[in-house]
Amino acid sequence: MDTSDLFASCRKGDVGRVRYLLEQRDVEVNVRDKWDSTPLYYACLCGHEELVLYLLANGARCEANTFDGERCLYGALSDAIRRALRDYRQVTAACRRHDYYNDFLQRLLEQGIHSDVVFVVHGKRFRVHRCILGARSAYFANMLDTKWKGKSVVVLRHPLINPVAFGALLQYLYTGHLDIGVEHVSDCERLAKQCQLWDLLSDLEAKCEKVSEFVASKPGTCVKVLTIEPPATDPRLREDMALLADCALPPELRGDLGELPFPCPDSFNSCPDICFRVAGCSFLCHKAFFCGRSDYFRALLDDHFRENEEAEASGDPPVVTLHGISPEVFTHVLYYVYSDHTELSPEAAYDVLSVADMYLLPGLKRLCGRSLAQLLDEDSVVGVWRVAKLFHLARLEDQCTEYMAKVIEKLVEREDFAEAVREEAAAVAARQETDSIPLVDDIRFHVASTVQTYSAIEEAQQRLRALEDLLVSIGLDC
Numbered sequence: 001m002d003t004s005d006l007f008a009s010c011r012k013g014d015v016g017r018v019r020y021l022l023e024q025r026d027v028e029v030n031v032r033d034k035w036d037s038t039p040l041y042y043a044c045l046c047g048h049e050e051l052v053l054y055l056l057a058n059g060a061r062c063e064a065n066t067f068d069g070e071r072c073l074y075g076a077l078s079d080a081i082r083r084a085l086r087d088y089r090q091v092t093a094a095c096r097r098h099d100y101y102n103d104f105l106q107r108l109l110e111q112g113i114h115s116d117v118v119f120v121v122h123g124k125r126f127r128v129h130r131c132i133l134g135a136r137s138a139y140f141a142n143m144l145d146t147k148w149k150g151k152s153v154v155v156l157r158h159p160l161i162n163p164v165a166f167g168a169l170l171q172y173l174y175t176g177h178l179d180i181g182v183e184h185v186s187d188c189e190r191l192a193k194q195c196q197l198w199d200l201l202s203d204l205e206a207k208c209e210k211v212s213e214f215v216a217s218k219p220g221t222c223v224k225v226l227t228i229e230p231p232a233t234d235p236r237l238r239e240d241m242a243l244l245a246d247c248a249l250p251p252e253l254r255g256d257l258g259e260l261p262f263p264c265p266d267s268f269n270s271c272p273d274i275c276f277r278v279a280g281c282s283f284l285c286h287k288a289f290f291c292g293r294s295d296y297f298r299a300l301l302d303d304h305f306r307e308n309e310e311a312e313a314s315g316d317p318p319v320v321t322l323h324g325i326s327p328e329v330f331t332h333v334l335y336y337v338y339s340d341h342t343e344l345s346p347e348a349a350y351d352v353l354s355v356a357d358m359y360l361l362p363g364l365k366r367l368c369g370r371s372l373a374q375l376l377d378e379d380s381v382v383g384v385w386r387v388a389k390l391f392h393l394a395r396l397e398d399q400c401t402e403y404m405a406k407v408i409e410k411l412v413e414r415e416d417f418a419e420a421v422r423e424e425a426a427a428v429a430a431r432q433e434t435d436s437i438p439l440v441d442d443i444r445f446h447v448a449s450t451v452q453t454y455s456a457i458e459e460a461q462q463r464l465r466a467l468e469d470l471l472v473s474i475g476l477d478c
Contacts, residue, residue, distance in 0.1 A: 002027045010039040010055075013048030022058060026366065026395045029059045032231055036210075040072055044085070047077030052084055062088050065224035066179075067211050074218050100363055101340035102175050104292050108132075109174040114288035116271060117144070120155045124163040126170060130271045131286050135243045136173040139195045145269055162187035172200055176237035178228035182211075185226055199236065203228045242339040244270050244289070249334070250281040253327055274301065275319040281327040283334060284317065293337050296360040329355055336364045344371045350387070357391055369396035376403045382416045385439075401439065405446035408463045412470040425476050437476065443467060 002025045009017040018039070021027045030038055040060040043051040056062065062069045062085055069085070076082045107113075112127025119126040134141035148154050156166070165180065165187035172178040178200070180188050185208060192201040204226075211223050230236070246254075247270040272284035290297040300320065322330065332352045335342040340363065344352060349371040356364035372384050373396055385400035387393075404411055411417045424439040444464065451460045 003031055003033075006031065006039055007033055007037075007042060010042040010048070010051060011046050013043070013046060013051050015048075015051050015054055018051060018054065024394055024398045028232055029055060030061055032229075038068065041068070041075065044072045044076040044081050047081065049078065049080050049084065052081050056084065056088055063225065063227075064088070065222060066227050067207075067214065067223055068227070070218075070221045070223055071214065074221055102177070105175045106171075106177075108288055108292055109170060113292060114273070114286070116273070117148075117151065118153045119166070120153060121161055121163040121166045122157070124167075126167065128170060129286070129288055130269075131244055131288075132174060132241075134268060134270065136237075136240045137195055137197060139197075140173075141268060160187075160190060162191075165191050169195065169197075169200075172197070172228065176230050176234065178204075178226075180226050182224055182226055200228070203230075238339040238341055242335060242341075243268070244286065245335045245338040248272065248283050248285045248338075249331065250283060250327070253281060253331060273317050275317045276330070277319050277321045278325060278327045278330045282319070283330065285334070285337075289337050294360050296358070324358075325355055326351075333359060333361070333364065336361065336367065342367065344368065346371050346375045353387070353391060365391055365393060366395065369393040372396060373399050376400065378407055378410055378414075381407075381411070382414070382420050385420065398442070401442035402446045405443045405450070405463065408443060408447070409466045412466050418470060418474055421470070421476065422474060440467065440471065 002021055006018065006021045006027050009021065022029055030040075032038055038060065040052065040055045040062055043055055062072050064086070069088075073082060073085050076085060108129070114129070115127035116130050117128055119128060130144050134144055162184060164184050168178050168180040168184070168188050169191050178188075185204065189201060189204055192198075192204065207226055207228055211226060215221055215223055247268065270284070270286070272286055274285050274287050274290070276283045276285055287301055291301055292298075325333075329348075329351050332342040332344060332348070333355060336356075342352075342364075344367055349368040353365060353368040353372075356362075356368060369388065369391075372387065375384060376399065381400055381403050385397060385404070388397035388400055404417075421437060421439060425437045428437065444467070447460050447463050447467075451457055
């Protein structure tokens, strides 16, 4: 619903609504619809310059000489928008970035942090991680366990292996995305066949066909870079990475989680380099993932808390004991760290939320927020709203106030709601009688946003009157 609202708002040029959806509802700025179009494309096509500038400043992708970039440029309604697109620069770390998981994987590949093998292709070095290559490709899993087993450096000298294409292949294995110059596409297709990456080969062929049709039908366009970007709903990358979490689970816990996404094959060696001991259970994990996804674990594993580490037998990964967490809750942390997802019931969300806050995992907190949103009813909404405020879950807080707006005539009769309003008023420093109360303002906003017809006006006024009556009754007329 939020996604379709974003596309509609971009076509209308409603900057305020788009800002609300991106910043409060956490909608992905580069989401695609069934026509493979992005919010930025519709903003360009409909001539909304202010909105185009806002989207570019907040992470919308529009690189020159790519299919998306040329499509936006060709479809732009005005010269001012075309100039903005040509002046586009890759977003920096200071800009809002929604896809934190993909950023992490891209950074892992570029920086090679905690890598355990180096590929040298005609002199160009690539620092990579056995666990990722093995989880994403049966070909690499087999080669790393046979021909390349035990090697820290693998030299590839075959004349048909292009280092540019090999780098693009690694980008695909790590992130599910691929950027390749059109002159190297055939080399990339050859490598995909060799490595038995049939999905990639299919995606490359489909993208080449789409780009060819676009260039043929749009005179003057020039696509020099071919980009593979799977839809946000594509589960392949996260399912492959979840295999590493499957392998990290202690045997005694595997039977309690139902059917796993993939069986953990005995022949697959994930090459763990750290062991977390939780209430007697041992989880065999990888520093690259835990250090890369959590500042807490980066500090823990970078020798700041070495007193927690136990000496193990030679060749075994070091062991770190974690306190104040159950194996069941840590399992949710495990799957989130590897795959950016975990199956989380609303009942378990409270325990996982406090741990996610302690381990500095904001994405897991957001997952908990989505789960807690399922609990919303007249009895629970105030309590869930308090949790959202406490843990700084902006989207959940907004969902709570949106729900409150719908049932405000019943909520005003509840003491827990009245107390929440009093606390909000008291929290406003040096509050004057005419100062606004954030909770009340948010509810008013959502009441007003539902008014789209004349028949809805009277209903909205009744809701607002009920809220005003409550404020008067508790001495907070504002």
